[in-house]
Amino acid sequence: MPQHKQPVTSAAPGRPRSEQARRAVLDAAHALFDSGGLKAATIEAIAARAGVAKTTIYRRWPNRASLLVDLLVEIGSTAAPSPKIGNDPLKAIRTELREVAVALNGISGRLVTGLLGEAQGDPEVRAALLHGLFYPRTAATAKVVAQAQGLGQIRSDVPAKLVVDMFIGPLFYRIMVQHEPVTESFVKQVIDNTLAGLRP
Amino acid sequence: MPQHKQPVTSAAPGRPRSEQARRAVLDAAHALFDSGGLKAATIEAIAARAGVAKTTIYRRWPNRASLLVDLLVEIGSTAAPSPKIGNDPLKAIRTELREVAVALNGISGRLVTGLLGEAQGDPEVRAALLHGLFYPRTAATAKVVAQAQGLGQIRSDVPAKLVVDMFIGPLFYRIMVQHEPVTESFVKQVIDNTLAGLRP
DNA sequence: CGTATTAGATACGCTACGTAGCGTAGCCAT
DNA sequence: ATGGCTACGCTACGTAGCGTATCTAATACG
Numbered sequence: 001m002p003q004h005k006q007p008v009t010s011a012a013p014g015r016p017r018s019e020q021a022r023r024a025v026l027d028a029a030h031a032l033f034d035s036g037g038l039k040a041a042t043i044e045a046i047a048a049r050a051g052v053a054k055t056t057i058y059r060r061w062p063n064r065a066s067l068l069v070d071l072l073v074e075i076g077s078t079a080a081p082s083p084k085i086g087n088d089p090l091k092a093i094r095t096e097l098r099e100v101a102v103a104l105n106g107i108s109g110r111l112v113t114g115l116l117g118e119a120q121g122d123p124e125v126r127a128a129l130l131h132g133l134f135y136p137r138t139a140a141t142a143k144v145v146a147q148a149q150g151l152g153q154i155r156s157d158v159p160a161k162l163v164v165d166m167f168i169g170p171l172f173y174r175i176m177v178q179h180e181p182v183t184e185s186f187v188k189q190v191i192d193n194t195l196a197g198l199r200p
Numbered sequence: 201m202p203q204h205k206q207p208v209t210s211a212a213p214g215r216p217r218s219e220q221a222r223r224a225v226l227d228a229a230h231a232l233f234d235s236g237g238l239k240a241a242t243i244e245a246i247a248a249r250a251g252v253a254k255t256t257i258y259r260r261w262p263n264r265a266s267l268l269v270d271l272l273v274e275i276g277s278t279a280a281p282s283p284k285i286g287n288d289p290l291k292a293i294r295t296e297l298r299e300v301a302v303a304l305n306g307i308s309g310r311l312v313t314g315l316l317g318e319a320q321g322d323p324e325v326r327a328a329l330l331h332g333l334f335y336p337r338t339a340a341t342a343k344v345v346a347q348a349q350g351l352g353q354i355r356s357d358v359p360a361k362l363v364v365d366m367f368i369g370p371l372f373y374r375i376m377v378q379h380e381p382v383t384e385s386f387v388k389q390v391i392d393n394t395l396a397g398l399r400p
Numbered sequence: 401c402g403t404a405t406t407a408g409a410t411a412c413g414c415t416a417c418g419t420a421g422c423g424t425a426g427c428c429a430t
Numbered sequence: 431a432t433g434g435c436t437a438c439g440c441t442a443c444g445t446a447g448c449g450t451a452t453c454t455a456a457t458a459c460g
Contacts, residue, residue, distance in 0.1 A: 014405025015457040021407075037321035042447060053408045058449070110320050116376050117317010120310050121237040126378065134379050161380060162389055169370030176316050176376060178326065179334050180361060189362055197397025214436025215426045221438080242416060253439045258418070407456070417446080425438070430431105 017060070024050035025057055029071050034107060038114040041068065065118050065125040072111045073132040076103060083140055089148035093167070094191055096141060101171055101187045109175040116176075138164055154198045166194050217260070224250035225257055229271050234307060238314040241268065265318045265325040272311050273332040276303065283340055289348035293367070294391055296341060301371055301387045309375045316376075338364055354398045366394050 028050035032041040043064050047054045061067040083096040103109070112133075119126035142160040149156045154163065170190045174182045228250035232241040243264050247254045261267040283296040303309070312333075319326035342360040349356045354363065370390045374382045 012405080013403075013459060015407075017406065038317075039321045043449085044447060051408095053410090054449085055409085055451090056407060059406075063449085114317045114320045117238075117314045117320075120314045120317075121239040130377070130379060134377055138379065158389070158393060162386070162393075165370045165373055165380070166366075166390060166393065169373035170365045171369070172373045172376070173365055173369035176372070177330070177334055179330060179338065180365070186362070189358070190366060193358060193362075193366065193397045194394065195397065197393045197395065211428075212436080213428065213434075215438075217437065218426095243418085244416065251439095253441095254418085255420090255440085256438065259437070263418085401460100403459085405456100405458085407454100409453085409455105410451100411453100412449105412451075414448080414450105415446100416448105418444095420441100420443080422440080422442105423438105424440105426436090428433105428435085430433085 021050070021052050021056055022060065025052055025060075025067070026071050026074065028052075029067060030075070030107075033068070033071075033111060037110065038068075043067075062124070065115060065122060066128055068111065068115055069125065069128040069132055072108060072115065072129075075111070076108050076133055076137075083144050085144070085147070089144050089151060090153055090195070092144050093141070093148065096144070097167055097171070097187055097191060098184070100137075100168065101182050101184070104171060104175045105182055113176050138168075141168075152200055154195075155200050158198060163194075163198060166198075167191065221250070221252050221256055222260065224252055225260075225267070226271050226274065228252075229267060230275070230307075233268070233271075233311060237310065238268075243267075262324070263322075265315060265322060266328060268311065268315055269325065269328040269332055272308065272315065272329075275311070276308050276333055276337075283344050285344070285347070289344050289351060290353050290395070292344050293341070293348065296344065297367055297371070297387055297391060298384070300337075300368065301382050301384070304371060304375045305382055313376050338368075341368075352400055354395075355400050358398060363398060366398075367391065 025046060028046045029041050032045055032049060041064070043054060043057055046067070047057055057067065061070070083092050086092050104112070112129075115125065115129055119129055138161070141164045145154060145160040145163045148154045149160065167190065171182055171187065174180050174186070180186075225246060228246045229241050232245055232249060241264070243254060243257055246252075246267070247257055257267065261270070283292050286292050304312070312329075315325065315329060319329055338361070341364045345354060345360040345363045348354045349358075349360065367390065371382055371387065374380050374386070380386070
């Protein structure tokens with residue numbers, strides 16, 4: 001390991017990046033999206049509001065979508081932390097889905113919807129969304145499902161990924177299309193009726 | 201009924217709108233979206249390709265999204281016709297969902313995703329999508345579900361709309377996020393496992 | 401110090417939007 | 431036929447936002 005003097009986080013030469021600038025940008029983006037939706041959160045508006053030059057933004061993010069993905073991941077991970085491993089997987093799943101529903105009903109839902117739209121034409125945005133948000137969360141939930149399968153609470157011949165999508169899909173669908181609201185009772189019914197078909 | 205001479209569709213004064221122009225526009229939009237995705241289907245590109253003036257487009261549609269919604273409704277209604285009422289509702293549901301999956305895997309899926317994204321900031325686009333696509337289709341499917349409930353194939357205490365969303369949701373979710381493909385086997389598994397929890 | 405890099409501030413070229421005005425084309429009623 | 435009305439294609443315009451280039455000042459390290 002030829003790493004004599006350098007600490008693991010070797011300080012880069014030159015002026016370091018201002019964490020304050022980064023925060024100001026993300027906060028400004030958050031506020032703008034909150035009040036005016038996706039199309040209000042332009043790079044120029046964000047820069048103006050954050051008191052930051054456009055170039056500072058472009059030094060950190062290649063485009064608007066990447067910035068908003070970062071924002072989404074930040075919001076999403078605080079709003080709905082990964083499910084904790086307990087001794088009652090089914091209960092953990094219920095809690096998790098309720099939290100996801102709450103998050104989706106908030107800013108995250110609109111943001112995800114908008115970004116997924118933009119991701120259609122931009123593979124990098126799609127990749128950022130998948131790796132930053134969907135893969136980690138799906139994996140975490142799938143883990144709990146697998147745990148439930150180990151305890152014989154869910155049939156083991158059904159792929160965990162499928163189960164996760166059966167749970168999340170209906171919530172997501174309603175959030176995206178907005179034809180019906182995602183209420184607590186809706187979440188409960190989806191869980192109950194889905195679980196009924198998955199018991200051994 | 202004071203409508204002596206006039207036919208029901210009284211001819212408007214002035215030069216009538218060219219149906220040919222309309223077709224050319226929609227076809228051009230279709231082709232452009234097909235090859236280059238949402239961001240390739242700009243108004244200017246569509247106008248150029250259709251051999252039509254930009255103003256002609258703006259005379260008919262208030263913005264790009266409305267145009268594309270019209271296109272989507274056109275594609276969607278031909279690609280996946282409304283489910284036919286047969287004497288085996290469960291089979292009809294399976295057929296319907298398979299067709300929806302095929303349509304979503306094609307152009308419609310990308311188009312819907314993109315438009316739903318744009319619909320976030322534009323209530324009119326959202327309304328157009330709901331009334332042009334989602335409401336009619338959901339209602340048609342819900343009807344078949346209700347029929348199945350009448351025959352005792354599906355529990356009657358579960359709202360038909362909920363059942364529809366439990367079926368469609370997972371497909372839609374995968375199409376939107378693209379974390380996993382929507383295969384025939386996936387559709388079958390969703391249907392089987394969902395139905396298992398909905399039987400009386 | 402010298403060097404490297406970021407920060408802020410403009411300015412720039414580009415694309416696309418949506419609008420306006422012009423002259424022409426087509427349909428109807430007089 | 432003619433006049434009224436509207437759609438059509440064309441061109442040009444002003445605006446918004448993107449992403450880049452260029453400059454000076456600030457901030458770290460050796």
